Amino acid sequence: MKSILLIGQSNMAGRGFIEEVSPIYNEHIYMLRNGRWQMMAEPLNFDRHISGVGPAASFAHAWTEDHPGESIGVIPCAEGGSSIDDWAIDGLLTRHAISEAKFAMESSELIGILWHQGESDSYGERYKMYEDKLLSLLKHLRIELNAPDIPIIIGELGHYLGEVGFGKSAVEYKHINKILSKVAHTEKDTYFATSKGLTANPDGIHIDAMSQRKFGLRYYEAFSKQRHVLDVLDLEHEWIEKAAKRELTKNERIFVQSTKFALGQLSFEEFSINISTINESK
Numbered sequence: 450m451k452s453i454l455l456i457g458q459s460n461m462a463g464r465g466f467i468e469e470v471s472p473i474y475n476e477h478i479y480m481l482r483n484g485r486w487q488m489m490a491e492p493l494n495f496d497r498h499i500s501g502v503g504p505a506a507s508f509a510h511a512w513t514e515d516h517p518g519e520s521i522g523v524i525p526c527a528e529g530g531s532s533i534d535d536w537a538i539d540g541l542l543t544r545h546a547i548s549e550a551k552f553a554m555e556s557s558e559l560i561g562i563l564w565h566q567g568e569s570d571s572y573g574e575r576y577k578m579y580e581d582k583l584l585s586l587l588k589h590l591r592i593e594l595n596a597p598d599i600p601i602i603i604g605e606l607g608h609y610l611g612e613v614g615f616g617k618s619a620v621e622y623k624h625i626n627k628i629l630s631k632v633a634h635t636e637k638d639t640y641f642a643t644s645k646g647l648t649a650n651p652d653g654i655h656i657d658a659m660s661q662r663k664f665g666l667r668y669y670e671a672f673s674k675q676r677h678v679l680d681v682l683d684l685e686h687e688w689i690e691k692a693a694k695r696e697l698t699k700n701e702r703i704f705v706q707s708t709k710f711a712l713g714q715l716s717f718e719e720f721s722i723n724i725s726t727i728n729e730s731k
Contacts, residue, residue, distance in 0.1 A: 453563060454562045462492075466657065470502060470658040479520060486522050504661050561600045562601045575621075640676060702727050
């Protein structure tokens with residue numbers, strides 16, 4: 450199995466409202482939780498009780514379309530509100546991410562790292578030290594994970610920042626975006642994914658669910674083609690509609706029914722009937 454490490458702050462963890470998009474169920478996508486690979490369900494990066502949709506689900510789903518019959522696991526280590534200082538090479542978040550990645554690598558091959566962070570450093574002239582700190586982190590990750598050549602994908606901060614809600618404080622996000630782009634364009638095996646056209650939740654800082662689906666596709670395009678994605682992808686709307694209409698496999702349908710029963714949305718009788726029907730179907 451292949452695996453991807455998710456690091457950064459809340460827009461990598463995901464704060465998109467789950468009810469605003471069709472769920473992605475895929476028996477070939479797993480998430481690392483409590484040391485075990487479990488079939489993915491959002492929120493997959495449960496750093497907060499308010500976690501929601503991030504870019505990883507659409508990234509992983511797109512990966513499975515290009516690798517039929519193969520499986521991919523996501524290693525969720527993003528932490529909402531974290532600054533670049535929280536991702537110092539000897540910091541708790543970095544140590545935890547490396548630990549989780551190494552654990553995952555016992556049963557999977559790490560093939561990439563997705564990074565999205567910078568909102569917490571978009572004020573107070575923190576950008577002046579940001580580049581050196583980010584470069585130090587990326588170099589450290591490659592050394593510690595023995596991954597000198599795997600793609601690292603850097604996502605751009607939302608262009609809507611600095612305007613409303615919590616996003617008002619991120620007045621220097623353009624400076625951070627210039628640094629993110631520079632690092633991606635100058636570091637080996639590092640690529641940039643634009644946030645052009647993406648929109649936010651009412652809080653003005655978190656990328657909304659539909660935009661996160663698009664962002665995940667841009668991350669995947671950068672990863673799979675090993676090139677910078679600097680504009681909107683033509684396939685975004687079509688892909689999202691196609692994914693929403695995808696017919697679920699037998700295992701995926703059982704997973705959905707089990708989830709609904711566990712959440713009290715089905716009685717045991719209803720659950721039993723539904724499972725029997727699925728098992729009797731082709």
